[in-house]
Amino acid sequence: MDLRLLEPRALWLLGAALPLVALYVLRARRVRVRVPSTWLWEAARREALARRPWQRLRPEASLLLELLAVLALSLAAAKPVVRRPEARAHVALIIDESASMGTRESASTRLELARRAAEAFLRAVPSDTDVLVLGAAHEARVLSAPTRDPTALRAALQRARAWDVEGGLDEALRLADDRLRALGGSGRIVVVSDGAVARSGSARPRVPVELLRVGAPVINVALSRVELRAARDPRGHDVVQAFALVANLGEAATTISLTARLSPGGEALASHTLELPAGGRVPVTLTFPALAGREGLGVVLEKTPPDALTADDRVFAVIPPGRSLAVTVDAPEEEPWLLRALAADPEVVVRRGPSREAPEDGLLFVLGACPAAVPSRSVVVLGPPPGRCGEVSVGAAVEAPRITAYATTDPRLRFLTLDGVHLVRATPLELGPHATALVRSDLGVLAADASDALGTRTVLGFTPGESDWPLHASFVVFVRNTVELARAQRARRLAGSSRTAEPLRVEVPGSVTALTARTPEGSVTLPVVDGAALLGETRRAGLYALRWPGGESLRPVNFLSEREGDLRGATWVPPQGARSSSPRGAPPPRELPGPWLALLAALAALGDLLWLSRTKRLTRGAA
Amino acid sequence: MSALELLDPGFVARLEALRRRLVVRASAGLGGERSSRRRGASADFAEHRPYSPGDDLRRIDWAAFARSGEPVLKLFRAEEDALVRLAVDTSASLEGPKLDHAVRLAAALGYLALAAGERVQLVPFADAPAEGPAPSRGRRAVPALFQALSELTARGATDLSRGLEPALSARRPGLLLVLSDFLDRAGFEGPLRRACAAGHEVALVQVLAPEELDPALEGDLVLEDSETGDAVELTLDARALAAYRARLGALFAALRGFARTHRAGYVRALTDRPLEDAVLRVLDHAVEEPWT
Numbered sequence: 001m002d003l004r005l006l007e008p009r010a011l012w013l014l015g016a017a018l019p020l021v022a023l024y025v026l027r028a029r030r031v032r033v034r035v036p037s038t039w040l041w042e043a044a045r046r047e048a049l050a051r052r053p054w055q056r057l058r059p060e061a062s063l064l065l066e067l068l069a070v071l072a073l074s075l076a077a078a079k080p081v082v083r084r085p086e087a088r089a090h091v092a093l094i095i096d097e098s099a100s101m102g103t104r105e106s107a108s109t110r111l112e113l114a115r116r117a118a119e120a121f122l123r124a125v126p127s128d129t130d131v132l133v134l135g136a137a138h139e140a141r142v143l144s145a146p147t148r149d150p151t152a153l154r155a156a157l158q159r160a161r162a163w164d165v166e167g168g169l170d171e172a173l174r175l176a177d178d179r180l181r182a183l184g185g186s187g188r189i190v191v192v193s194d195g196a197v198a199r200s201g202s203a204r205p206r207v208p209v210e211l212l213r214v215g216a217p218v219i220n221v222a223l224s225r226v227e228l229r230a231a232r233d234p235r236g237h238d239v240v241q242a243f244a245l246v247a248n249l250g251e252a253a254t255t256i257s258l259t260a261r262l263s264p265g266g267e268a269l270a271s272h273t274l275e276l277p278a279g280g281r282v283p284v285t286l287t288f289p290a291l292a293g294r295e296g297l298g299v300v301l302e303k304t305p306p307d308a309l310t311a312d313d314r315v316f317a318v319i320p321p322g323r324s325l326a327v328t329v330d331a332p333e334e335e336p337w338l339l340r341a342l343a344a345d346p347e348v349v350v351r352r353g354p355s356r357e358a359p360e361d362g363l364l365f366v367l368g369a370c371p372a373a374v375p376s377r378s379v380v381v382l383g384p385p386p387g388r389c390g391e392v393s394v395g396a397a398v399e400a401p402r403i404t405a406y407a408t409t410d411p412r413l414r415f416l417t418l419d420g421v422h423l424v425r426a427t428p429l430e431l432g433p434h435a436t437a438l439v440r441s442d443l444g445v446l447a448a449d450a451s452d453a454l455g456t457r458t459v460l461g462f463t464p465g466e467s468d469w470p471l472h473a474s475f476v477v478f479v480r481n482t483v484e485l486a487r488a489q490r491a492r493r494l495a496g497s498s499r500t501a502e503p504l505r506v507e508v509p510g511s512v513t514a515l516t517a518r519t520p521e522g523s524v525t526l527p528v529v530d531g532a533a534l535l536g537e538t539r540r541a542g543l544y545a546l547r548w549p550g551g552e553s554l555r556p557v558n559f560l561s562e563r564e565g566d567l568r569g570a571t572w573v574p575p576q577g578a579r580s581s582s583p584r585g586a587p588p589p590r591e592l593p594g595p596w597l598a599l600l601a602a603l604a605a606l607g608d609l610l611w612l613s614r615t616k617r618l619t620r621g622a623a
Numbered sequence: 624m625s626a627l628e629l630l631d632p633g634f635v636a637r638l639e640a641l642r643r644r645l646v647v648r649a650s651a652g653l654g655g656e657r658s659s660r661r662r663g664a665s666a667d668f669a670e671h672r673p674y675s676p677g678d679d680l681r682r683i684d685w686a687a688f689a690r691s692g693e694p695v696l697k698l699f700r701a702e703e704d705a706l707v708r709l710a711v712d713t714s715a716s717l718e719g720p721k722l723d724h725a726v727r728l729a730a731a732l733g734y735l736a737l738a739a740g741e742r743v744q745l746v747p748f749a750d751a752p753a754e755g756p757a758p759s760r761g762r763r764a765v766p767a768l769f770q771a772l773s774e775l776t777a778r779g780a781t782d783l784s785r786g787l788e789p790a791l792s793a794r795r796p797g798l799l800l801v802l803s804d805f806l807d808r809a810g811f812e813g814p815l816r817r818a819c820a821a822g823h824e825v826a827l828v829q830v831l832a833p834e835e836l837d838p839a840l841e842g843d844l845v846l847e848d849s850e851t852g853d854a855v856e857l858t859l860d861a862r863a864l865a866a867y868r869a870r871l872g873a874l875f876a877a878l879r880g881f882a883r884t885h886r887a888g889y890v891r892a893l894t895d896r897p898l899e900d901a902v903l904r905v906l907d908h909a910v911e912e913p914w915t
Binding site for chain 1: 715716717718721804806808832835840842843844845846847848849850851853854855856857862863864866867869870871874
């Protein structure tokens with residue numbers, strides 16, 4: 001309960017208690033009684049004083065009643081008022097922090113206009129109203145706890161940002177509704193936004209919601225899609241193709257140029273000028289050579305001229321690796337069946353050599369051995385010797401095992417059949433906790449997936465020469481599937497585009513415990529758990545550089561949203577039908593009835609009078 | 624108290640009824656005539672006095688009876704000098720009902736003594752002896768005694784020693800009935816011990832008001848001494864009352880102890896108790912039980 005005094009100066013009346021106490025202490029208020037003889041009473045007096053020399057200060061009922069009267073009168077004169085918590089008013093102020101609030105209008109942005117509108121609103125709010133400030137982007141965040149401090153509220157407004165994300169107000173509305181309910185009293189929600197909200201919502205707060213709209217309709221051209229692929233031109237050269245979708249969110253045709261540049265560095269890679277019809281969406285392809293050594297570098301596709309909303313004038317990507325895949329075969333003897341199957345893919349570059357020299361992003365075939373550590377992330381082990389081989393244990397050789405089942409859904413075994421394949425000899429595999437069977441026989445598992453965080457590892461308990469598999473088409477298909485799998489994983493490691501507001505997941509070797517992420521907002525260190533790190537905050541579009549001991553990766557994060565980029569008008573409407581909890585403004589405080597306090601004072605005085613006038617027990621004949 | 628109240632027929636009738644009760648008790652061998660420690664030291668005949676029921680029949684002068692037809696007793700010289708002294712405390716501490724009660728007690732005891740043919744002398748005292756009437760004998764002296772008693776007023780302080788001086792220095796001792804509250808700062812033992820040593824047969828009648836035994840007082844008080852005017856500031860609570868009662872009990876115990884030691888009588892006569900009870904206990908030479 002909030003208790004205040006309207007006339008605190010009236011408390012000076014409490015000073016009347018001091019002379020009252022003094023009178024009681026100093027003045028001897030004793031009744032005179034005549035007794036036959038004081039001789040016997042003198043002894044009683046001596047004994048009483050000996051026991052309690054402070055007897056004169058014994059609390060007096062009359063004094064207490066009079067002090068109570070003074071206190072009650074003083075309080076009544078001070079006019080206390082009380083406001084119960086449920087009578088107070090609260091306001092939740094939601095600031096739109098979506099990308100559209102970054103739209104430039106004249107010399108300001110819509111966010112700056114929103115701050116001014118919010119400050120004007122706060123100036124009009126009664127001084128005893130608590131205001132809660134929330135930011136609404138892809139999710140809601142609290143910019144300020146409920147307060148009526150103008151300085152704190154202004155600081156909270158300054159913390160608002162226009163992030164490169166699609167906006168949605170539902171979460172902020174629900175959060176505001178919950179907070180207002182917890183605070184009690186009357187409440188309302190005020191949303192300061194341009195109304196260009198990408199995600200419409202279903203939130204239905206129980207308090208009134210109003211919109212303070214900022215911003216005027218503007219024309220915007222947005223880049224809403226981007227993808228880079230490795231390809232080959234008609235002459236057979238490796239090239240990179242950048243696909244982009246450009247949307248004209250305006251009422252008139254316009255001409256723009258789209259340019260791809262390296263990042264960092266800014267070297268122009270390709271450019272294209274195009275005309276956009278009103279409301280049209282035009283795909284654009286920019287092609288540039290896939291020069292060696294540029295795999296994994298960042299690329300920025302930028303639209304010129306820039307317009308009012310710059311967040312969607314640029315998109316980011318990473319140059320993918322070319323189609324060629326380096327395949328290393330580490331075998332004691334030449335394996336013609338394997339080499340022939342690999343040669344069927346013109347985009348495979350095969351070489352024979354030791355495992356340790358295999359490239360990291362290539363594919364490695366190892367025959368008759370199981371190397372402990374190899375650079376390659378994609379490894380196929382054929383016919384390992386008995387013993388431990390990663391996640392599997394290789395047993396003793398068996399004769400003529402019969403294939404009974406195989407995982408047709410595995411990418412390596414897709415589109416092939418092993419029916420009719422006969423094996424002369426094989427070594428069954430005992431699976432570890434993280435290995436899965438790919439091919440089973442009547443004598444045990446013959447092929448297994450023993451992949452880990454480092455890469456894909458396929459273990460076959462036999463070599464092609466120990467079976468008639470190379471005579472079947474399925475062998476070539478198996479080799480091709482393995483090559484494609486290696487290509488896809490290579491592409492995933494080096495590319496992997498994300499959208500803003502989505503968490504960014506990074507896989508790293510299991511020995512890594514932490515990595516550093518350099519983002520458009522700054523650097524942050526992320527812990528690694530089970531071979532992966534997660535960056536939750538991706539509110540800014542750009543190239544995120546991730547670095548860890550022994551490795552690094554570049555990940556593009558893009559703002560791609562036509563809905564957010566459509567700045568022609570407000571799409572968001574405050575929820576209708578919200579129950580109005582109370583009239584605007586805080587109800588007046590409840591004044592504690594002064595007459596009751598005065599009555600209390602009068603009762604105390606009357607009680608004192610009765611106490612003083614009561615008939616004391618006296619001896620007959622007393623004065 | 625006026626003489627008229629003491630001479631009120633109702634009061635006299637009560638006294639007479641009391642006297643007859645005493646006679647009955649004496650006839651039944653229950654005593655009633657005080658047993659004096661003194662014997663007549665002289666065998667000289669002094670005078671006759673009329674026979675009263677209860678008198679010793681052996682002392683009837685049969686010759687005189689034969690002559691007059693009225694039974695009379697022979698009194699010898701020693702008996703002739705026995706005197707009942709009624710020492711009534713008239714100090715200010717007895718003002719009010721206490722003096723009235725003391726006067727009534729003195730009147731009753733005096734009446735009985737006079738009716739029994741004793742000589743009675745009223746000895747009022749406060750801080751000094753007051754002049755009282757001369758000793759008298761017989762029923763004819765009752766009105767004068769009552770008159771003198773009714774004229775007593777309470778004033779002055781208590782000084783037993785000075786007040787009883789005439790009795791203490793009397794040539795012939797007798798029965799000394801001291802009617803007082805004994806609230807004497809100087810103490811009572813000194814003068815009364817002298818009285819006993821002088822041969823007086825002493826009976827102490829302590830006259831008190833019931834509120835003196837159980838004061839109904841509380842709070843912050845100024846107690847004013849009715850005799851001296853001295854004031855005592857006191858906050859009365861249970862502890863103070865307990866201390867007062869302890870002190871009062873000590874006074875009672877002292878009086879009782881004195882009575883037992885000196886073979887005196889000690890009766891506590893409260894003003895709200897029947898007069899007869901106190902008179903009978905005085906005549907029985909009773910000693911009050913310990914006070915609880």
